[in-house]
Amino acid sequence: MTELLFPTTVEEAVALLAAHEDARPIAGGATLVAMRNAGLVESTHLVSLDRIAGLAGIVRLEDGRIRIGAMTKHAETASCEMLSGSLEVLRKAAGMIANRVVRNMGTMGGSVANADPAADYLPALACCDAVLTIAGPGGTREVSILDYVEDWYETALGEGEIITAFTLPAPYAAASSYRKIARVSGDFATASCAMALEADGQGVRVAIGACGPGPIRDPEAEAALCGHLGDPEAVATFAKALADQADPVDDVRGSAEYRLQLIPRLISGVLNDISKETV
């Protein structure tokens, strides 16, 4: 049966994870406890991260970048005013996770560590060019969100590693939006789209969620789209570039074909939302 351990520092947590072969970190518990209740996961040791000082909270660094602690609850992220302009997409995505009660429990670190392809943070973080700080037996390292998801539910996190923080570039003036298609309010995404559009209408970042193991972004295609946002053909070409990289599942939320159909429609839809907002 399980033992629950309460480290008070990251180093201690990492050491405990290394000490027990079957140990798992537990952040907010929203996903892990649900899976345990369903009998899907079993482990001998749970390493609780909730008593480690400094893992939660959102701060602005001296250089203007924003750092979000891994144990920051979705509710805090969803109401954080520092996440403005280009980073507002993250705030919006956080506010669309599950429902208000679950947002009081779930954490960004927990969600991203679980790497459910249909969860909301991955595309939003990808759109923001987030960098993950990962602590492990070998010390601390940083990984770009774009390199983080390696395959279905497989991530750059190695044995005994935990995410400690997310660093986002300083926000710049941009309109940004997150849209997810879901069967009902609070469901995981059938497909989702995060977008940030620079104020001058030039720079654009787009990430698609729930259409492959990880978020889909294509900086080259984004560069090509720059300056042609008003051109439906350019938008279609861009959308096709992203759809070509998609590898969607067939599941109870929708078929793979539907998800492929949704990619260009979401991109146009979100562009439309943003232009309405900026008018």
Add this chain to the structure above:
Amino acid sequence: MKIAGEFEIDAPRAEVWEKVRDPQVMVQCIPGCEGIEQIDATTYRSQVSVKVGPIKATFNLKVEVVSEEAPHTVLSRTSGEEGTRASVVSSENVLRLAETPEGGTLVSYEADVSMTGRLGKFGLGIFRKKADQLAGVFVENFRAKLGVSA
């Protein structure tokens, strides 16, 4: 859940057939496979571990060769359960080897898999993707075993 795929391998069919029917080769190629034991002429036992996200499971599998026509077709049936018997898996499998004009072999497979119990409650989309991914690993391993590249 139906899983199907095919791959080409740059080796003659007879050689591929021999390797496919050799448990010792298979144990090294099947991802997560921890052993294959031949029970009789047509029955094998095997343990295979699978990990999907935080979910880990080890299956004790029985593989029965229902019919085979050397050197091109094997029909088999896999059944098994997790160690704790919380999930039961069964599948009907078809494996076909065809000679390609270039002297290689086209391997195609189909499996109709059903999984019930604890793991059966997990969204079906991911398992199919996981199966495809594992098939990809198998192909790499198998090619390596035959000493051919992709």
Add this chain to the structure above:
Amino acid sequence: MAKKMLHSLTLNGEEVEVASAPEATLLETLREDLRVLSSKRGCNQGVCGACTVIIDGKPVRSCLTLTARCEGHDVRTVEGLSDDRILNALQKHMVEAGGVQCGFCTGGMLMSARNLLAEVPRPSRDAVKSALSGNICRCTGYRTIVDAVCGAAEELAQ
């Protein structure tokens, strides 16, 4: 079976000590050990909301909360808010508006609604729907529940 450990927490204003297994959820502890029964096991997955309780002023799912992690925290259920002005107004309006049918969701629904009115005294109907969307009701169609929350807010504002 892992050894049970003693945890102390504040439940409905009283200090309680409870022995629970490390993996026990607060829902199990409340129901099986403390016999506080207003929190219901509707799904045990955090989806239905029938187990919602208030910890340190915020509604959370007791089915997703490990009891051991509640050490030193303040846990409230419907039973422990009988003198709470906001809850009393909500209760009255739920009864009058027809917001109670089978009642299985009601305890959790009230916890979410109580927190909303504590934070936002006069929420719009949309705000109510947004705040309570994590509490499923299969009987009412929701309309009378929104009526009740808005009615309570109005009364409290007077």
Add this chain to the structure above:
Amino acid sequence: MSLDQPNPSFTGGAVGKSVPKVDSLEKVQGRAEYIADLYRPGMLHGAILASPYPHARILGYDLTEALAAPGVVAIITGDDVGEGRMGAFIKDEHAIAKGKVLYVGEPVAAVAARTETEARAACRLIRVDYEELPAILSPEEGLEEGAAILHEKLADYIKVFDAGSEGNLCSRTELSEGNVDGAWAGCDVIVEGEYTTQPQAHVSMEPCGALAEVDANGRVTLWSANQSVFRVQANVCESLSLPMSKLRSLTPRVGAGFGNKMEPHIQPITVALAMKAQRPVKLILTREEDFEMVRARHPFKVRMKTGAKKDGTLVARHCEVLVDCGAFADDSPGVMGYALLMCGGPYRFPHMKAEGRLVYTNKLRFGAFRGFGNPQVLFAGEQQIDQIAERIGMDPFAIRRKNMVREGDRWFVGPEIASNGLAGCLDAVEQAAKLPRADGSARNFGLAVTAHISGLLGTGAIVKMLEDGTISLNTGATDIGQGSDTVLAQICAEELKLPFDQVAVASPDTDGSPYNWGTTASRVTYTTGRAVKAAAKKVVDQAMEQAAEMLDCDVDELELREGGRIGKVGSNSDVTFAQISGRAHWAVGGPLVGSETLVFDQPTHDPKRAIALGLPFPRIGVFSFAALGVDVDIDEVSGQVSVREAWSAADVGRAINPKLVEVQLHGGFVQGLGYSLFEEMVWDGPRLANPSLMDYKVPTMRDVPDAIHTYIIEDPDPTGPFGAKGAGEIGLNAAPGALANAVAQATGFRHNHLPLTGERVLNGMLAAEKT
């Protein structure tokens, strides 16, 4: 019609008032006790081992390891339950799998242990040897020549009606009136189509559960979440071969049912466990088990053809259904038979034919669910009415008005329609819906109308006047949250002219309550209400006789006065119920008790009008009517449908408690919205792929319109208590038809498959754009 209306000058009456439900206060205080909240001294917890196979022979069990596991007290398997079989229409089901398993999730063994965790852990140590058999996963497969047979002894099973069972065909029904085959030639417009509907899960917020205890004499007391303590008693006793006198069935508060808790779930297993353990056992299903083990709404395949004249007069309809029964008959023959009775909708069709086949498959049993087959056929029927209207350029309201059945007409195959407020329902919806949207944009409007019965089978009431003149009412009807305790108390109070709060409602108990078939078929207000009113009347009559003696006059000189008094007409002198009852209890005549039982006995079938083969309900009920209008938005990106506004009007005869009727209409509509737009149980081969609330989604507060307008139309039924008819199901029935009609209007594409998911609607939109 002559109606027993309350005295309009009487102000203390309860009927027609929206009094709060009697159980509301305990529920908002968290004090209501549901099955999971009950504990007994020495109680054990039960857990179930489910079948991993859809179809397999059970060769044997090895319980050694499980029996040795910590905390385990008893284990039962099919070997413990004898040969008894239960079933509402066809007795085909053992208490627990015996000899064979017939679906994935079927209970195979059950453990009683000190804690639920220990019981669940022990289940995983039970070894069952299976021999797999070919699985039948669709009705078509089941009917194939040489198909594997689920119930080899089907011919020997007890059947309560002429089911025509054979092979995997569980039952067949054929109804016919007029001459359909000859009628098509006379039609100017004919529409036809094939439709499919999906399985829907009830998702009562409370999962099923039971608690059983055996006393020193071996008699069992059983509490459970149910819609009928009497059906529980019958099913447990049939399946465990117990005399009914050996089982007492009770109910705590019930966290809703919608049909799921009408017939048995795990009560027989819990009783068998308690008998074996000789200790109280409580067994509560997880949400996942509730999805996989209990029952669900039937998927239907419907082939329908409708013909009309060019002036809009409907001429003929032919409807064929193929229904997936699942592994056990349960209520399925009734659902199919009822669907066929209702497949013409509330219209005058001179020529109608309805045929259905119900086929066993290796899936969870399908059974009763609010609407009982009506929403499935209505999804086809109401679309065809709109299609005919479109073809001849007629308004959807007009074509319905022109053809609707009227008071005094006969329903398909024979029952008389004694009251009908459908015209009022249509008027209410039309008036409201024709107002423009607030933003001036055009509505995407869809309309559907429906009828539903309330009635069926036996019911009773006992009204006791207590010593102090207050009242105890005992009916045996389970209040599943919809408010029947309140409504019945209102009827009783009204008849006795007492304040509502002087009537206490007893909890159903097979030992003390009169028989009640169940809280189902929209029947409690109508049938039990009739019994309550009659029983209360008997108490009034007895009180009158007592009062006549006390006031030294004739009974016909007396009047019943408000507040529990009987006095002489034209005089101030009177006696109170307290005085009367005290005298009766202690001196003369004996305590005042009124008792009434009745069974709904109007025949369904008139052999002079129609041919009926395999009709499961020989006596059905009275008819309620409703109209539903919806205005939808379609999301351009995803194709998802959202409802902007809905208008639901229902003729319920007389609303005993208007607020409770209104909430039934809200709740029914929202459950129908989920069914129509996204709810779907998905099978992946033999396995239910989404047996959890993570994967099976029901509407949340944000998925439903705030603007659900309800209109209560009152066309009193001559037999109903104060004119009342049922209101429980009618708010759901029309949802799929109305939504499909609205989507067709919005997108130009008609959908023949439910649910109307974003994916389907988007593809429909794209297809419509191409043409």
